[in-house]
Amino acid sequence: MKLVKLIANLGYGSRKQVTLMFREGRITDDGGEVLYADDAVAHARVRVDGEPLDPPQGLLLMLHKPTGYTCSTKDPGRVVYDLLPPRYRLRDPLLSTVGRLDRDTSGLLLMTDDGALLHRITSPKAQLPKVYEAVLGSDLRGDEAEVFGSGTLMLESEKTPLAPALIEPLDARRARITLVEGRYHQIRRMFAAVGNHVHSLHRHTLGGLGLDGLPAGEWRMLDEADRARLFGGDVS
Numbered sequence: 001m002k003l004v005k006l007i008a009n010l011g012y013g014s015r016k017q018v019t020l021m022f023r024e025g026r027i028t029d030d031g032g033e034v035l036y037a038d039d040a041v042a043h044a045r046v047r048v049d050g051e052p053l054d055p056p057q058g059l060l061l062m063l064h065k066p067t068g069y070t071c072s073t074k075d076p077g078r079v080v081y082d083l084l085p086p087r088y089r090l091r092d093p094l095l096s097t098v099g100r101l102d103r104d105t106s107g108l109l110l111m112t113d114d115g116a117l118l119h120r121i122t123s124p125k126a127q128l129p130k131v132y133e134a135v136l137g138s139d140l141r142g143d144e145a146e147v148f149g150s151g152t153l154m155l156e157s158e159k160t161p162l163a164p165a166l167i168e169p170l171d172a173r174r175a176r177i178t179l180v181e182g183r184y185h186q187i188r189r190m191f192a193a194v195g196n197h198v199h200s201l202h203r204h205t206l207g208g209l210g211l212d213g214l215p216a217g218e219w220r221m222l223d224e225a226d227r228a229r230l231f232g233g234d235v236s
């Protein structure tokens with residue numbers, strides 16, 4: 001692929017704007033040599049204003065989503081893309097969230113531009129566990145483990161019952177919930193089905209990945225070891 005197309009696809013600007021960046025000498029190699037739009041140079045050696053290029057297609061990143069942000073490109077309010085460099089919203093192929101967290105849910109959110117990887121993570125076959133902590137509006141009744149674990153709980157407007165989910169009470173109004181699927185507002189609707197309501201919700205882990213101290217609003221690129229951890233593989 002021509003450098004101009006590659007750089008435009010990474011969201012640095014339209015082809016016209018990137019052509020101008022070449023003319024202005026802003027695109028160089030790792031030795032500071034000015035590059036031209038039709039040069040063939042390895043991705044890892046290209047610099048824009050002296051900075052390495054963003055990763056090529058196939059990236060996977062982890063964001064610690066704060067509450068108040070939606071997993072959408074179009075919402076008029078705060079969106080998770082606002083927490084990334086602005087050009088990440090303009091990448092082609094598109095960078096999408098891996099599943100969604102509600103506006104009022106915080107925690108671990110993955111984003112990728114790799115459709116096959118996205119499918120592999122979200123596919124029901126993957127059975128990747130997702131661990132949440134919920135703070136509830138009312139005390140737990142005591143039968144939630146039985147109801148959520150039954151594999152027969154039907155939520156309104158759903159055609160199939162929920163897969164069994166695990167609930168571990170932490171105190172009267174706090175619980176850890178482990179899901180292997182991700183239906184719309186699932187945990188909020190599960191608690192509504194047992195006469196409770198979710199006050200706040202946070203996702204701690206997805207597969208074998210945790211936030212590991214990543215502060216709210218921050219993100220990091222995931223590497224091969226992270227990917228192995230995500231799918232529960234050996235990372236040693």
Ligand code: URA
Nearest residue numbers: 102105185186187188
């Ligand atoms: N369940 C919910 O209700 N909301 C989320 O964001 C995730 C799981």
